[in-house]
Amino acid sequence: MDKIIIEDLEVYAYHGVAEEEKKLGQMFLVSLEISADLSTAAQNQDLSATLNYAEVCRVVGDVVSSDKYDLIETVAYKILEGIFINFQKAVSVKILLKKPWAPMGYHLKYAGVQLERTRGEIDV
Template sequence: MDKIIIEDLELYAYHGVAEEEKKLGQMFLISLEISADLSTAARNHDLSSTLNYAEVCRVVQEVVQSDKYDLIETVAYKIMEGIFINFHKAVSVKIKLKKPWAPMGYHLRYAGVEFERTRGDFNV
């Protein structure tokens, strides 16, 4: 299966269980692999037959910045849901959501979650 790949989209948002995370916010890094049949777009050089990267990023930004969630698991799930709602060509989505500066009192590169789901996992 073909894939559209977006790696480490940087978005500032207000998610986390700590009060300061919801008040001050922080940077999140979001990587996506969206499986879809891209053969028509490749053969015909037709943007309408693929998933437009800019539109995918816009949808992800809307989801990430529209609300405040305690869990990044919820944020990742909502992003996948938004992709399946807005991009009917998407067959599956793999997402990695990273919090590089998670306030946990430990030195680490990032804390994060990773999910992979198919369209059939969502009622959209």
Template sequence: MDKMYIKDLEVYAYHGVNIEEKNMGQRFLLSIDLWLNLREAGESDDLTKTVNYAELCHNVEKEFTKAKYDLIETCVEKLAQYILLNYEPVEKVKILLKKPWAPIGKPLDYAAVEIERFWHRAFIGLGSNMGNKKQNLEEAMELMNTGTTRVIKSSNFYTTKPVGYTEQDDFLNCAAEIKTLLTPRELIEFLLNIEKDLRRERIVRWGPRTIDLDVLLYDDIITSLEEIIIPHPRMHERLFVLKPLSDIAPYVMHPVLNKRIVELEQEAVKTQNGDEIIDMLK
């Protein structure tokens, strides 16, 4: 991936724990590394195909000075999010913030913090078997497509048989690819809030629900977090997950099983004779 650099941009701002820092302000130095594809801009000599770093510097200064924060950690977090949300070509950003006048009562060149933030790629399984199922899935994706999470593509909708607790209505399932700035823990909390907004109640395990949102894959990571296990531990057994996921990501690799999604789908069809899938919604 190509990179663009901005080194030691000087900005006067009013951040700091001490009241004097917020009243008098001080000089800060910002260094920003951007990861993006510069090939098209290089071949076309077209400024619109890249990031205008002069404009970026002015906008960064405006963003950096519009509020007063106690911590420089907060400053860089807000700034990284601003850049990633407002500059579409940028896939990753690293920010080094130096505070040359840090009031610690000791001589030093500067105090500083540095962070890296980037867009993550994740796949979400969606299901509903209460109320207007199609509307529930569409509303869930609309709610996902806000702020720090964006829906990139979605699969066909499939009517499927319930698994586990079978005394309930058929499900409507789909899958969505998203890009997100959220960590896995933040993402699952975000999805749980969407389920709450869409009136999901957890009464019977695997029971009826207005909406069910599962993180299937997140980048290539493997976790054992109590809150969220990635990859989803049962996704390779569930044709109602694999069929829609194969619509949008057939060649994505399962990081544990080391097989492509389309291969896992084919194996599930042989094992289950395709019985979980009833029909594709036209």
């Protein structure tokens, strides 16, 4: 299966359990692998036969910044829903949502969650 890949899309948002996370916000990094049949797009240079990267980024940015959630697991799930709702060609989606500046009192590269679903595994 072919894949569209977006790595480390930066979105500023207000998710987390700590009150300062909801008040001050922080940068989140979103990486996606979206499986789809891209053969028609590749053969015919037809943008309508693929997933427009700019539109994928817009949908992800809108989802991440539109609400405040305690858990990044919820944010990642909402991104999955947004991809499947807006892009009918998406067969499966793998998402890695990173929180590089999680206030945990320890130095770390990032804390994150990874979810992977196929179209039939999620209600949209």
